[in-house]
Amino acid sequence: MSSTSSTTAPVKRACDSCHRRKVKCIGEGTNPCKNCVSAGLACTYNAIPQKKGPKGSRAKVLSELRENQRNAQLAAGFSPDMGFDGRALSSTFARAQGLLPAGLVESCLDFFFTNVYPSTPVLHRQRAQEAAVNMERSTESYCMIVALCAYVMIQANMKVPSNMLARPELAQMSNMTLGHALLEESVRVRNGTDFRENPTYTTVLTSWFYCGCYFGLARENTAWVYLREATTQAQLMGMHDEETYKHDPLDISRKRVLYWLLFMAERTYALHKHRPISLYATIHPPSLDEVPSDRPIAIGLQHQITLFKTIDDTFVNLWNRVHTHANPAWFAQLQTQLSEAVPTYLECTEAQAVDIRITQQWLKAMAWQLCVSQGLVSSVSNDSCMTFKYPIEISRDLLTMTHSFGQQAMEVHGAELIEKLFDIACCLADVVAVTSFSPDAFALGPRDYVSRFLTLISTLRGGQSRYLPLLIAKLSEVLPNLQLPRSLNLPQSLPASSIGMTGTGPGTVPSNITDDYSAIPAVTSPSYPSTELIRRLAAQTGAQLPFNTSQQSMIQAPTSHVEDLSIYDTAHSATHSSGSAPRSNSTTPGPYESSIPQRNSQILSHTSVQLPSSHPQHSHMQSHHMGVASTAYDPRFNIQGYPVDPSMMFKQ
Numbered sequence: 001m002s003s004t005s006s007t008t009a010p011v012k013r014a015c016d017s018c019h020r021r022k023v024k025c026i027g028e029g030t031n032p033c034k035n036c037v038s039a040g041l042a043c044t045y046n047a048i049p050q051k052k053g054p055k056g057s058r059a060k061v062l063s064e065l066r067e068n069q070r071n072a073q074l075a076a077g078f079s080p081d082m083g084f085d086g087r088a089l090s091s092t093f094a095r096a097q098g099l100l101p102a103g104l105v106e107s108c109l110d111f112f113f114t115n116v117y118p119s120t121p122v123l124h125r126q127r128a129q130e131a132a133v134n135m136e137r138s139t140e141s142y143c144m145i146v147a148l149c150a151y152v153m154i155q156a157n158m159k160v161p162s163n164m165l166a167r168p169e170l171a172q173m174s175n176m177t178l179g180h181a182l183l184e185e186s187v188r189v190r191n192g193t194d195f196r197e198n199p200t201y202t203t204v205l206t207s208w209f210y211c212g213c214y215f216g217l218a219r220e221n222t223a224w225v226y227l228r229e230a231t232t233q234a235q236l237m238g239m240h241d242e243e244t245y246k247h248d249p250l251d252i253s254r255k256r257v258l259y260w261l262l263f264m265a266e267r268t269y270a271l272h273k274h275r276p277i278s279l280y281a282t283i284h285p286p287s288l289d290e291v292p293s294d295r296p297i298a299i300g301l302q303h304q305i306t307l308f309k310t311i312d313d314t315f316v317n318l319w320n321r322v323h324t325h326a327n328p329a330w331f332a333q334l335q336t337q338l339s340e341a342v343p344t345y346l347e348c349t350e351a352q353a354v355d356i357r358i359t360q361q362w363l364k365a366m367a368w369q370l371c372v373s374q375g376l377v378s379s380v381s382n383d384s385c386m387t388f389k390y391p392i393e394i395s396r397d398l399l400t401m402t403h404s405f406g407q408q409a410m411e412v413h414g415a416e417l418i419e420k421l422f423d424i425a426c427c428l429a430d431v432v433a434v435t436s437f438s439p440d441a442f443a444l445g446p447r448d449y450v451s452r453f454l455t456l457i458s459t460l461r462g463g464q465s466r467y468l469p470l471l472i473a474k475l476s477e478v479l480p481n482l483q484l485p486r487s488l489n490l491p492q493s494l495p496a497s498s499i500g501m502t503g504t505g506p507g508t509v510p511s512n513i514t515d516d517y518s519a520i521p522a523v524t525s526p527s528y529p530s531t532e533l534i535r536r537l538a539a540q541t542g543a544q545l546p547f548n549t550s551q552q553s554m555i556q557a558p559t560s561h562v563e564d565l566s567i568y569d570t571a572h573s574a575t576h577s578s579g580s581a582p583r584s585n586s587t588t589p590g591p592y593e594s595s596i597p598q599r600n601s602q603i604l605s606h607t608s609v610q611l612p613s614s615h616p617q618h619s620h621m622q623s624h625h626m627g628v629a630s631t632a633y634d635p636r637f638n639i640q641g642y643p644v645d646p647s648m649m650f651k652q
Contacts, residue, residue, distance in 0.1 A: 016047045037094075096185050098166040100146055105132050108149040111158045115412050116151075118349035121288065121297050122205055122258050123148075131202070139193050144202050146186035147209035153179030154216040155414035157461050176217075183213045199233035201255055207233060208258065211265065216414050218466065224269060231262050231278055242283045256286035260305055267311040271366050272419065274320050281309050300348025303356050306341045307363060310334060318370055328386070331371045335385035338364050350409045355417065357405075361398040362420040365391055365427050372536055379541070388435050388541060395428045395449040402456060411461045418460050422467045425453035426474050430534035433478040434543035450475065451485050458488055477547045478534055 014025035017036050027033025032043035109132065113125055128148075131141040152158040153175045160178060162171040170178060187210065195203045207230035214223035238244035239259045245252050263279045270277050285302050288294035315334070317323045342360050346353045368390050371377055381387050398421075402410075410417060432446045444452075457463035457471060475482055531547075538545050 013045070016044045017041045019047065095142065095189060099170070099185055100149060100182065101164060101166045104160065104164045105135075105145060105149065107160070107164060108152050108158065111152050111156070112148060115158075115351070115408065116156050118297060119300070119351040119355060119412065120257070120261060121294060121301075122208070122254055122261065124254060127254075139189060140195070140200065140202050140206075143186045143190040143193075144206045144209070146182050146189075147206050147213070150179045150182035150186065150213050151209045154183070155212045157408075157411045157414070179213065180217060183210065183217075186210075196233070199236050201237070201258070204230050204233045204237065204239070204262075205258060208262065208265075212414070212416075215416060216462075218415070220273065224273065224275065227262070227265055227269065228278075231266060234259055234262055235278070240279060240282050245283065253286045253288050253290060256283060257288075257301065259283060260285065260301065264304060264308045267308050267316075268416065270311065270316050271319065271363075272423075276320070277311075277313075277316055281305070296348045297352065300346070300352030300356060303342055303346065303348065304352070304359065307338065307356070307359055310337050310341070310363065315367075315370070318373075319366075326370075326374055326376075328374075328376050331367065331374070331376060332383050332386065334367050335364060335383070338367065350406060351412050354405050354409045355413055357401045358398065358417060358420055361394050361401075362424055364394050365424045368394075369427065369533060372533065372540070375540065377540065388431060388537065389437070391424070391427045391431045392437075392446045392449065395424060395446075395453070396444075398424060399449060399452050399456070407459070415462050415466065418457060418463050418467050421453060421457055421460075421463075422471060425450065425457070425471055427533065428453070429471075429475055429478050430537055433534060433546050434538045434541050447479075447482060450479065450482060454488055455485055478531075480546065 013019075015027060015033050015036060017039070018025035018033060021035075023035060025033050026035055027043065035041075036043035109125075109128055112123075112128070117123070128145075131138075132145050134141040135145055136142075153160065158175065160175055165171045165178075170181075173181065186206070190206065207226050210226040211223045211230060214220070214226060234240065239255060245256065259279070263281070266275070266277050266279055269275045285305050286298060288298040288301075314323075314326075314330070318326055338360060342356055346356065348356070364385070368377070368385065371386060377386055377388055377390075379388050384390055384393060428446065429450055432450060437446055454468065454471060454475075458468045472484075475484075535545065537543070
């Protein structure tokens with residue numbers, strides 16, 4: 001005989017969707033029922049039971065339910081193509097079906113460890129494979145793997161075979177568009193979790209992938225937000241504290257690598273966009289000694305870290321105009337540190353060598369611009385790094401190096417590397433516009449270097465559609481008489497009349513370079529880079545500006561990479577790093593020591609050169625633009641005694 005229970009068993013009833021569809025509800029009343037999960041519906045129990053009515057078409061009811069929930073999602077600001085996994089408008093989103101097949105995940109991981117890992121070893125292959133296996137059970141792993149796949153497509157130029165995609169509409173997408181879809185999927189799903197309260201290494205890595213993806217998509221403000229999110233999570237985890245690594249032996253080297261990558265990325269943004277810095281050189285460099293084959297990678301990372309350590313609080317505060325005066329000896333020592341930071345021979349991977357060499361020359365150019373802002377550049381200085389023509393030397397050395405770089409080794413770094421080339425090219429153009437030089441009929445000259453940058457940028461993925469128009473817009477104003485290389489494939493959107501070429505010339509033919517950067521959404525931006533650098537140079541050399549000061553820019557730039565080209569943009573941020581951060585231990589002399597009493601004494605004497613806006617004294621250089629025979633070698637274009645054909649930009 002059963003006794004009467006003191007508690008009442010819960011009354012099981014069908015959920016709202018199953019009740020509306022007149023189907024058996026397969027659920028316990030606490031978790032979403034299987035019918036709602038399979039149909040992509042929200043499983044709710046909000047409806048008030050009513051009397052039964054006449055039966056209708058179940059398919060029609062299902063369509064009606066989906067349409068009602070889609071309208072509710074649209075009203076809430078969510079994508080109508082994504083369902084929900086939870087009750088009501090739950091914050092836990094359902095994952096898009098068929099977007100990332102297992103075969104594609106494996107292909108992305110293989111590409112990552114073959115092409116990206118040699119320069120950014122942030123994951124053990126075993127850990128990555130474990131995360132891929134756990135994607136179905138772990139939202140954290142799912143978001144990281146999807147973000148990694150987006151990263152290799154957007155930033156590292158991975159080509160996805162159409163037969164790997166399960167959904168037909170995905171096969172019609174370009175790699176850039178597919179990568180963007182994966183990125184948005186990862187962001188959408190992760191936003192349904194509380195990852196910020198308890199950050200892990202995986203969440204920091206995911207934010208770092210987001211940053212790289214959005215930078216590759218020309219959404220630099222969004223990229224900066226995710227970089228700040230990653231650096232903040234890293235600080236919450238204590239990744240900036242050496243003591244943290246003593247108590248956490250698991251994957252210590254990969255955490256160190258990620259911290260230093262954030263350290264370098266933050267300084268790159270500080271120079272590109274006048275941002276503050278928050279991370280400092282407070283931990284040891286990664287050794288990667290658990291895998292003997294990774295030793296060259298560890299050596300390359302140490303060289304990169306040494307370069308970026310020169311970008312300390314002193315540099316950033318001067319760059320952002322928090323401080324406005326510096327000691328000339330500090331600049332000379334800074335350039336010496338940058339020159340000595342990298343040895344003649346590099347024992348690292350090719351991808352790292354590319355990044356190290358280009359970054360070194362870029363930092364030299366940025367330090368030189370900082371010196372110009374202080375009025376410390378002169379044509380009679382004993383230090384070449386303190387002269388007006390130093391960017392010409394930087395460009396010559398950089399273009400010499402690019403002859404030995406493989407295209408894949410350059411393109412794996414994405415838009416970030418091209419932007420550094422773009423910065424140096426614009427700096428060179430400003431110098432050429434306001435300084436005079438003696439042409440050499442048997443050697444390449446400064447204007448040839450400008451043309452070389454045009455050719456190099458146009459041949460890199462993302463350069464043709466994203467940076468080439470910006471550089472041409474810059475040159476059309478500061479070097480209006482520069483004859484562009486006839487072999488250059490110009491986008492059809494650029495009118496030939498705006499850049500000094502005839503409409504029938506070969507330069508107007510459409511580009512034959514596969515560049516799916518054109519698929520990214522348009523971004524509003526200023527016309528082209530700030531002209532403040534050339535104005536300062538003209539004021540210090542006595543040259544006349546090659547353009548009317550009231551003249552408006554002629555060509556609208558297609559992306560947002562130009563507002564902070566130089567340190568002289570009046571719209572830059574004056575924020576600086578937190579005062580609680582440790583001071584850099586740079587050995588560079590303090591910039592405020594031995595200050596010169598009179599401001600005028602800081603500006604050394606120099607030879608004034610008057611340059612009319614039409615550049616008549618440069619007219620003799622018209623024939624010296626790219627008409628160099630492939631067999632004519634510049635003795636300066638040598639690598640360890642071996643001559644290099646100047647007609648080759650890089651090896652194929």
